[in-house]
Amino acid sequence: MANPVARIDLDALVHNYQRASEACSCPLFAVVKANAYGHGLLHVVDALRQQADGFAVSRVEEALELRSHGVEQRLLVLGGIMQAPEIKFASDNSIEVVIHDDKQLAMLESWQGSDKGTLRVWVKIDTGMHRLGFAPSHAKSVLERIGSIKHVELVGVLTHFANADDLARETTSQQLAEIAPFEASADNISLANSAAILGWPDAHKGWGRPGIMLYGASPFLNRTAKDDGIKPVMTLRTKLISVHELKQGDAIGYGSTWSCPQDMRVGVAAIGYGDGYPRHAPSGTPVLINGKRAPLVGRVSMDLITIDLREHPNAAVGDSVVLWGEGLPVEEIAQYADTISYELFCRLTGRIKFRYEQAP
Numbered sequence: 061m062a063n064p065v066a067r068i069d070l071d072a073l074v075h076n077y078q079r080a081s082e083a084c085s086c087p088l089f090a091v092v093k094a095n096a097y098g099h100g101l102l103h104v105v106d107a108l109r110q111q112a113d114g115f116a117v118s119r120v121e122e123a124l125e126l127r128s129h130g131v132e133q134r135l136l137v138l139g140g141i142m143q144a145p146e147i148k149f150a151s152d153n154s155i156e157v158v159i160h161d162d163k164q165l166a167m168l169e170s171w172q173g174s175d176k177g178t179l180r181v182w183v184k185i186d187t188g189m190h191r192l193g194f195a196p197s198h199a200k201s202v203l204e205r206i207g208s209i210k211h212v213e214l215v216g217v218l219t220h221f222a223n224a225d226d227l228a229r230e231t232t233s234q235q236l237a238e239i240a241p242f243e244a245s246a247d248n249i250s251l252a253n254s255a256a257i258l259g260w261p262d263a264h265k266g267w268g269r270p271g272i273m274l275y276g277a278s279p280f281l282n283r284t285a286k287d288d289g290i291k292p293v294m295t296l297r298t299k300l301i302s303v304h305e306l307k308q309g310d311a312i313g314y315g316s317t318w319s320c321p322q323d324m325r326v327g328v329a330a331i332g333y334g335d336g337y338p339r340h341a342p343s344g345t346p347v348l349i350n351g352k353r354a355p356l357v358g359r360v361s362m363d364l365i366t367i368d369l370r371e372h373p374n375a376a377v378g379d380s381v382v383l384w385g386e387g388l389p390v391e392e393i394a395q396y397a398d399t400i401s402y403e404l405f406c407r408l409t410g411r412i413k414f415r416y417e418q419a420p
């Protein structure tokens with residue numbers, strides 16, 4: 061079988077969690093939104109059950125899936141509640157939710173409460189990301205209003221950085237200054253994503269929220285996992301399914317975008333954009349064949365890629381082709397494809413087989 065396989069190294073995941081925990085010296089919500097960044101939600105959560113202080117997701121639905129799977133840790137919903145019925149689901153399942161706008165606040169104020177307990181909320185303050193959150197000028201009154209809602213418990217205050225991945229930009233320090241006056245307004249605070257955990261010690265307060273670093277990709281521009289002391293978790297692999305000799309001038313693939321500069325060997329491997337490999341990966345994007353680099357030539361198609369085998373005289377049908385992971389940093393492939401590792405992970409399709417590995 062030549063189906064592409066994503067091998068998930070759960071020991072590397074645990075290592076990366078510990079790295080985050082040591083770097084931050086704070087409790088962590090492991091961010092497992094979007095199917096654990098495409099790595100498989102329940103497998104990832106099970107592997108981290110011993111270590112993780114809590115888990116964070118985007119949507120109430122994702123948190124409910126974790127509770128019904130038996131996860132007992134704290135759960136935080138970053139996107140908060142969208143509709144009134146979610147309030148009861150969250151409260152009845154001890155799911156903490158982020159409140160980031162007036163509409164949510166109004167929903168909480170008109171909620172009648174549940175006999176199973178209070179709803180635990182975090183207030184998100186927009187310190188410069190300008191996506192979700194209350195403006196600092198408005199946040200004080202929001203905190204007071206939340207404090208006076210009978211069935212609601214204010215648990216924490218959080219904010220999110222726009223540029224923590226770029227250590228040369230000043231906006232992170234500005235955001236830290238904006239949140240400082242609110243640090244004592246609740247029992248908990250949460251500031252740091254992966255980039256802040258690894259690169260911004262001033263953000264090591266309260267609860268960290270590492271995502272991408274858990275999966276072994278560097279959050280920083282122009283760096284790879286190794287530079288940050290983390291290990292790749294996913295290795296995406298397929299096989300060569302055809303090898304042939306082409307003539308000088310032969311054009312390869314749709315659009316005939318690449319022509320052989322000489323007589324040469326070209327390999328075809330079983331993966332394409334229908335599996336989630338980026339169609340925008342241009343000629344020159346590396347893969348590993350039997351552990352050694354080889355460049356793509358021609359366009360990525362739905363099920364197949366074509367590979368320059370001039371440096372691989374012995375490559376043969378059935379040989380392993382690594383697209384990213386062990387030995388080939390996903391960050392590098394992301395750069396070739398003009399995207400970020402996050403997107404490469406998230407957009408793998410259901411055609412990929414996942415294989416989970418963990419030392420006994």
Ligand SMILES: *Cc1c(COP(=O)(O)O)cnc(C)c1O
Binds near residue numbers: 093269270271272
């Ligand atoms: C996704 C997300 C994170 C995790 O970010 P990484 O860059 O993957 O570490 C943290 N906080 C919020 C609010 C998020 O949406």
